[in-house]
Amino acid sequence: xxxxxxxxxxxxxxxxxxxxxxxxxxxxxxxxxxxxxxxxxxxxxxxxxxxxxxxxxxxxxxxxxxxxxxxxxxxxxxxxxxxxxxxxxxxxxxxxxxxxxxxxxxxxxxxxxxxxxxxxxxxxxxxxxxxxxxxxxxxxxxxxxxxxxxxxxxxxxxxxxxxxxxxxxxxxxxxxxxxxxxxxxxxxxxxxxxxxxxxxxxxxxxxxxxxxxxxxxxxxxxxxxxxxxxxxxxxxxxxxxxxxxxxxxxxxxxxxxxxxxxxxxxxxxxxxxxxxxxxxxxxxxxxxxxxxxxxxxxxxxxxxxxxxxxxxxxxxxxxxxxxxxxxxxxxxxxxxxxxxxxxxxxxxxxxxxxxxxxxxx
Amino acid sequence: xxxxxxxxxxxxxxxxxxxxxxxxxxxxxxxxxxxxxxxxxxxxxxxxxxxxxxxxxxxxxxxxxxxxxxxxxxxxxxxxxxxxxxxxxxxxxxxxxxxxxxxxxxxxxxxxxxxxxxxxxxxxxxxxxxxxxxxxxxxxxxxxxxxxxxxxxxxxxxxxxxxxxxxxxxxxxxxxxxxxxxxxxxxxxxxxxxxxxxxxxxxxxxxxxxxxxxxxxxxxxxxxxxxxxxxxxxxxxxxxxxxxxxxxxxxxxxxxxxxxxxxxxxxxxxxxxxxxxxxxxxxxxxxxxxxxxxxxxxxxxxxxxxxxxxxxxxxxxxxxxxxxxxxxxxxxxxxxxxxxxxxxxxxxxxxxxxxxxxxxxxxxxxxxxxxxxxxxxxxxxxxxxxxxxxxxxxxxxxxxxxxxxxxxxxxxxxxxxxxxxxxxxxxxxxxxxxxxxxxxxxxxxxxxxxxxxxxxxxxxxxxxxxxxxxxxxxxxxxxxxxxxxxxxxxxxxxx
Numbered sequence: 039x040x041x042x043x044x045x046x047x048x049x050x051x052x053x054x055x056x057x058x059x060x061x062x063x064x065x066x067x068x069x070x071x072x073x074x075x076x077x078x079x080x081x082x083x084x085x086x087x088x089x090x091x092x093x094x095x096x097x098x099x100x101x102x103x104x105x106x107x108x109x110x111x112x113x114x115x116x117x118x119x120x121x122x123x124x125x126x127x128x129x130x131x132x133x134x135x136x137x138x139x140x141x142x143x144x145x146x147x148x149x150x151x152x153x154x155x156x157x158x159x160x161x162x163x164x165x166x167x168x169x170x171x172x173x174x175x176x177x178x179x180x181x182x183x184x185x186x187x188x189x190x191x192x193x194x195x196x197x198x199x200x201x202x203x204x205x206x207x208x209x210x211x212x213x214x215x216x217x218x219x220x221x222x223x224x225x226x227x228x229x230x231x232x233x234x235x236x237x238x239x240x241x242x243x244x245x246x247x248x249x250x251x252x253x254x255x256x257x258x259x260x261x262x263x264x265x266x267x268x269x270x271x272x273x274x275x276x277x278x279x280x281x282x283x284x285x286x287x288x289x290x291x292x293x294x295x296x297x298x299x300x301x302x303x304x305x306x307x308x309x310x311x312x313x314x315x316x317x318x319x320x321x322x323x324x325x326x327x328x329x330x331x332x333x334x335x336x337x338x339x340x341x342x343x344x345x346x347x348x349x350x351x352x353x354x355x356x357x358x359x360x361x362x363x364x365x366x367x368x369x370x371x372x373x374x375x376x377x378x379x380x381x382x383x384x385x386x387x388x389x390x391x392x393x394x395x396x397x398x399x
Numbered sequence: 400x401x402x403x404x405x406x407x408x409x410x411x412x413x414x415x416x417x418x419x420x421x422x423x424x425x426x427x428x429x430x431x432x433x434x435x436x437x438x439x440x441x442x443x444x445x446x447x448x449x450x451x452x453x454x455x456x457x458x459x460x461x462x463x464x465x466x467x468x469x470x471x472x473x474x475x476x477x478x479x480x481x482x483x484x485x486x487x488x489x490x491x492x493x494x495x496x497x498x499x500x501x502x503x504x505x506x507x508x509x510x511x512x513x514x515x516x517x518x519x520x521x522x523x524x525x526x527x528x529x530x531x532x533x534x535x536x537x538x539x540x541x542x543x544x545x546x547x548x549x550x551x552x553x554x555x556x557x558x559x560x561x562x563x564x565x566x567x568x569x570x571x572x573x574x575x576x577x578x579x580x581x582x583x584x585x586x587x588x589x590x591x592x593x594x595x596x597x598x599x600x601x602x603x604x605x606x607x608x609x610x611x612x613x614x615x616x617x618x619x620x621x622x623x624x625x626x627x628x629x630x631x632x633x634x635x636x637x638x639x640x641x642x643x644x645x646x647x648x649x650x651x652x653x654x655x656x657x658x659x660x661x662x663x664x665x666x667x668x669x670x671x672x673x674x675x676x677x678x679x680x681x682x683x684x685x686x687x688x689x690x691x692x693x694x695x696x697x698x699x700x701x702x703x704x705x706x707x708x709x710x711x712x713x714x715x716x717x718x719x720x721x722x723x724x725x726x727x728x729x730x731x732x733x734x735x736x737x738x739x740x741x742x743x744x745x746x747x748x749x750x751x752x753x754x755x756x757x758x759x760x761x762x763x764x765x766x767x768x769x770x771x772x773x774x775x776x777x778x779x780x781x782x783x784x785x786x787x788x789x790x791x792x793x794x795x796x797x798x799x800x801x802x803x804x805x806x807x808x809x810x811x812x813x814x815x816x817x818x819x820x821x822x823x824x825x826x827x828x829x830x831x832x833x834x835x836x837x838x839x840x841x842x843x844x845x846x847x848x849x850x851x852x853x854x855x856x857x858x859x860x861x862x863x864x865x866x867x868x869x870x871x872x873x874x875x876x877x878x879x880x881x882x883x884x885x886x887x888x889x890x891x892x893x894x
Contacts, residue, residue, distance in 0.1 A: 051493075051827045053813035054734040054755070055414055055571065056763045059820035061771055115768050161769040161821075334774035334787070383783040385805045386643060387656035392805070395655035397662055 061160075065120030067276055071269035072127060072324070075262040078252065082189035083135035085203030087258050090142055091130040093207075097146025098126030105155035121160050125149050128324055129168040131259025132317055132364070133175075136187050139207050141179065145171045165371045166331045172364040186255035188219045219255040222315040226307055227360040235304035256315060263319040270323025279327045282339035283346075287322040288313065290347020298355065306355065317363035318350065325363070331371045338374075338381035345370045410644070410781040411636040412814045414571045414735070416610055421694045422574030424702035426582060429718050431478050431505050435709030436488050436746040437463065438500040442538040443545045444470030451501065455482045458512040460685050463501050466533065472546045473536045476503055477687040477707040479510040491712075491731050491748055495741035503709070514683030520593050525554060528597040528680065535679030536686045536749075540671030541565055541576075541640065542732055544750035547672050553661040554598030560664040561650050562594055562603040564673055566618070567633055567640040569608060570733025572694040573753045576670050578703040579690050580607065580614035583674060584621035590673030591628055593680050598666055603628045604649045605670070610635040637735060638812040642667040644781050656808050671752075692753035693719050696761045697726035706747050712754055713743035726756035735813045768821040776815035776825060782808050786815035786825045793832045798839075801832050809833070 080088050102122035129145050152174070153167030154160070176183045190197045196217075198206055205211035220228065229239035252261030259266065273279045291312050298306030312318065317325070326332060326346045333342045346366045353362025384390050440446035447464035451457060457476040464474040480503045487497035520528060533548030553559065564587075568576040580587060591603045605622070607615050609632045622628040633639055633648050643654050645667060652663045660667055668676075671689065678684045687708055694701040699720040706715055712729070716722070730737040731751055740754075747754075776786035784805045792800035806829060815825040 050728060050739050050762075050764075051824060051830065052730075052732075052734070052736050052738065053817045053826070054728065054730055054737065054739075054757060054762060055817070056765065056822065057412070057414070057817045057819070059775060059818060060765070060822070061768055061820045064771075064773070064820055115766055119768065121771075159769060161771045329771050329773040331772075334772055334777050334785070378788075382785060382804075383777065385656065385783045385808050386647070386781070387654055387658075387808065388805070392803075394657040395653060397655060397658060 061119045061121070064278055065124050067278055068124055068273060068324070069120065069127060071272045071276075072131075075259060075265035075269055076127070076131065078262040078265055079131070079135065079258040081192050082252060082261055083187065083258060084190060084192040084197045085200055086198060086206045087135035089139070089203060089207045090133060090135060090137055091127075091258065093139055093142035094130035094133065094146055095123055095126035097143045098122045098129070098150050101146050101150035102155070105151060106159070109155075109159070111159070116159070119160060122150060125154070125167045128259075128320070129171050131320055131324075132168065132172050132257050134183060134186050135258040136185070136206060136213055137182050138209050141175060141182055145175055148174045161330055163330055164374070165368050166325060166328050169325060169364045169367045169371075173368055176359075176364070184221075184224065185213065186219055186221050186224070186257075187213065187217045188255050189253055189261065190217060221255050221360065222311060223307075223354060223360040226311075227354075230305070236307065237304045254315075257317065259320050260315065260317055263314045266319040266323060270319070273323065273327075279323070280336065280339065282336050283327045283332060283343035284322040286340045286343025287326050287347040287350075288318070290344040290349075291318055291351050292347075294348065294351045294355075312351065312354070316350075316354070316361040318347075321346065321350070321363040321367060325367050326370070331367075331374060333374050333377045333381065335378065335381045335383055338377040341377050341381065342370050342374065345373065409636075410779065410783075410814075411638060412779050412817050413635070414637060414817065416571045416635070417694065418572065418574045418577065418610070421572070421692055421701035421703065422577045422611075424700075426578050426690060426703040426705060427719075428705045429707070429710060429715055431507060431509060431707065432710050432714045433505055434483075434711075435477050435480075435503050435505065435707060436500045436711065437474055437477060437503065437709035438488070438490070438498050438746060438748060439464050439474060440498060441474065441544060441708070441748040441750065442472040443543065444468060444472070446499070447471060447474045449485055449499075449501065451482050451485070453482055453485055456480070456506075457482060457503060458510050460512045460514065460687060462534075462536075462685070466536075466546075470546055470549055472538050472548075473534065473685075474501075475536055475685040475687050476501075477709050478503060478505045479508050480505040489741060489745050491740050491745040491751070493739045493741070500709075500746065511684075516683040517680050520680045521596050525597045525599060526552070528593060529555075532597070532676055532679050535675070535684070537672060537675045537679055538686070538749050539669055540675060540689060540749065540752070541669035542736070542750050542752050544748075547668065547676065550661075550666055550668065551594065551597040553659075553666060554600070557661045558664055559598045559600045559661060559666050560602075561666075562591070562598055562600040563642075563645055563649055563660075563665055563667045564591055564594075564603055564605040564670055565640050565642070565645055565667055566605050566607040566611075566614065566670040567645060568611070569635070569637045569640040570735055570737075570752075571637070572755055573692045573733045574694075575690045575692045575703050575752055577611045577614050578692075579674055580611070580670055581617050584614075584617040586674045586677050587618070587670050588621045588625065588628060588673075589681065590675070590677035592625065593676055594666075594668060594673060595627060600666070601627065605630045606633045606639070606645050606649050607631070608633055608635040608639055637814065638781055638810070641781065641810055641812060643810070686749060689747075689749065689751070691747065691751050693756075694753060695726070695730075695755040696758040697722045697724050697756035699723040706751075708747060708749055710747045711743070712740070712745055712747060715747060715754070716743055716756070722756060724758050727759040727762055728757045730755040730757065735817065736811065765822045767823045770821055770823060773820060775818040775820065779814040779818045781812060781814060782810060784809060786829075789832075790823065790825050790828045793828045798832055798836055801829075802836065806832055806836070 099122045106116050149167040149171035153170035154163045157163040295309045295312045299308045349366035350362045445468035448467045449464045451463045459479045461476045462473050463476050466473045483504045484502040488500045490496050490498040529548045529551040537547040538544040619630045646665050654660050675686045690705050692703050729740045731740045789801045789804045809829045813826045
């Protein structure tokens with residue numbers, strides 16, 4: 039090029055070099071870390087679970103596109119940020135793996151339309167969309183939302199085939215009683231309510247047990263607690279999440295569980311039952327860490343995480359529902375703005391109240 | 400990384416530094432261009448006042464414009480030749496607005512004006528040293544271009560204990576300080592010793608980022624005889640070279656937000672400034688040239704160049720070998736805080752640390768998306784601010800809210816924009832809001848002075864009316880008295 043070539047100056051401001059982070063990249067990486075746990079869930083629960091997953095994600099993407107179109111914001115970056123897929127993915131992981139098709143469709147509607155788009159779309163919502171959907175589904179349709187099945191690996195002899203699975207999920211064939219089972223937390227709650235203590239409740243052959251490899255009834259994503267935790271660790275090392283919320287949330291469950299179980303093992307479940315069943319792992323690493331609905335300072339994250347864990351424990355132990363992660367997260371979401379306000383970082387050169395520092399002689 | 404660092408929140412960002420190979424290439428001296436364009440405003444503060452006329456012949460180093468006001472710096476001819484114009488040229492600023500400059504047609508002789516070198520600066524009083532530095536037109540060469548003598552003179556007012564010398568050069572792509580430290584460490588150390596004497600500081604801490612091992616080694620060697628000068632490697636992290644951050648890192652002192660560094664007994668100078676100070680004193684030469692970096696993917700020969708102040712960027716780039724691919728953007732300064740220049744027909748000024756020619760691929764511009772509240776900007780902010788909250792306030796036109804969140808403490812380093820995954824131009828919001836607040840403040844002052852003037856005018860009119868009325872009444876009374884007196888006289892005479 040000649041020396042006279044004049045560089046065209048677009049109106050632009052520093053910094054002129056872009057960072058490496060992007061919303062799409064973040065969403066993609068989160069999804070990538072979820073793959074092992076999800077595929078393990080598919081293997082454990084077979085074709086119905088795969089259909090449910092696809093329907094939920096598809097429903098979320100459909101409603102996202104519909105809303106964005108209605109709002110007149112149908113642009114490529116809006117659609118391709120991957121956030122709707124992630125919402126659907128997380129919601130699917132919290133559902134009973136053999137839930138009927140309409141649970142997935144309605145769940146997607148609740149999550150995206152009522153959980154996110156009515157607030158103004160990505161970044162504007164106060165509550166975690168997947169948890170809004172999960173809570174609304176649970177209180178509206180308690181029966182299909184608490185119908186758990188025992189894992190029958192996709193390769194096992196008794197597993198439903200492709201066609202049979204379509205019948206199962208569309209409701210033309212009822213789920214056989216033989217495969218249904220109570221979840222561990224549900225069983226504990228039912229027995230305690232009947233006046234049977236935990237020592238006796240878990241004594242029988244048919245009682246659910248803690249399975250370290252996930253061979254027990256539960257939602258699509260809870261069986262693989264270790265894979266979920268591994269995915270969470272991967273997110274930490276990739277720099278997507280900080281350690282504050284997961285650690286605080288797990289402590290929020292572990293500390294009261296340890297105390298309670300030590301005081302009265304017949305009344306209070308032990309730590310491993312709390313950690314490995316239900317949605318604690320998924321909640322700690324993937325749900326509570328949602329950027330939009332959690333506090334943005336480190337101190338705020340610790341408070342938020344501990345609150346999520348502790349409220350989960352309270353609901354599980356003394357509340358009406360056997361599981362409380364979704365409620366706990368939604369409750370703490372509502373506190374996020376307040377926590378953010380109270381945990382503002384100290385500005386360099388100012389004290390905690392924002393007054394300029396005094397010069398020491 | 401120590402175990403405790405895990406819990407310590409860390410500020411700043413780690414952009415790819417892109418310093419090599421430009422930093423490793425030997426510095427080249429750019430020949431005298433046929434014509435130089437020297438603006439009168441190359442520093443923070445009032446522009447210098449011209450003292451040459453068109454047609455006048457000037458020598459290299461001759462003062463062509465003198466400082467006016469307390470914060471200002473004189474300007475010197477960077478080559479010998481004839482003044483052919485004093486008029487407007489395009490400013491090296493994104494606006495591309497015109498600024499006043501002297502045009503000198505070089506005679507090619509490079510004839511210096513008679514200089515007065517000082518061989519024993521340590522026998523001079525600090526005030527005299529500061530005056531010499533002021534006369535040489537030395538300004539902060541890190542980019543801030545604050546008149547150096549004003550800072551040196553602070554030592555007379557506040558007790559300065561530590562001198563911090565900024566060799567961190569944390570901006571990516573730039574390597575002129577690195578090159579200067581490698582090539583002329585003795586010159587820098589010489590300047591630092593003068594600065595120590597001028598400020599009365601006990602020690603000088605030279606902060607150099609650890610991505611410049613050659614510079615650290617060279618400076619250590621040159622500083623070895625002087626126990627009062629310590630070379631301190633600092634972690635490579637942007638914006639380490641920001642004064643408040645460097646003071647915290649090296650001196651462990653936090654400058655209160657409403658105070659200056661001197662108030663905690665510290666003064667920060669750039670290594671280039673130290674070098675220019677040494678030249679001003681030992682050689683008596685004013686600041687007429689500087690070392691600067693050419694870099695960016697579009698530049699054919701990235702490297703460091705010694706350039707006369709007033710050289711057209713286009714001449715400089717042509718000398719270096721031109722572009723190797725189309726430049727999508729020209730930037731004066733570093734990529735994190737530098738400003739876009741409208742075209743290459745702008746002059747190199749004292750504060751030009753580099754010219755970057757970026758290709759479109761290097762810029763990788765993307766449309767901004769919605770904030771997802773990931774908090775990256777909060778972790779990155781070196782001042783402990785909440786960029787996302789401030790931007791939300793500004794977007795809603797709540798400038799007061801942004802101000803309460805600490806907008807005034809923002810140093811515009813650009814870390815927040817850099818890390819934002821949604822590519823929100825956060826720092827642009829803040830610059831805009833600061834400008835708005837400044838304009839509001841000005842407007843308020845203007846309103847107040849207008850009000851004062853109006854009140855004074857009303858008072859004056861009232862006073863004049865009163866005086867007029869009084870005068871009229873007096874005249875009337877006088878007239879009446881005179882008439883009465885006349886009547887009385889008539890009566891007496893008539894009687």
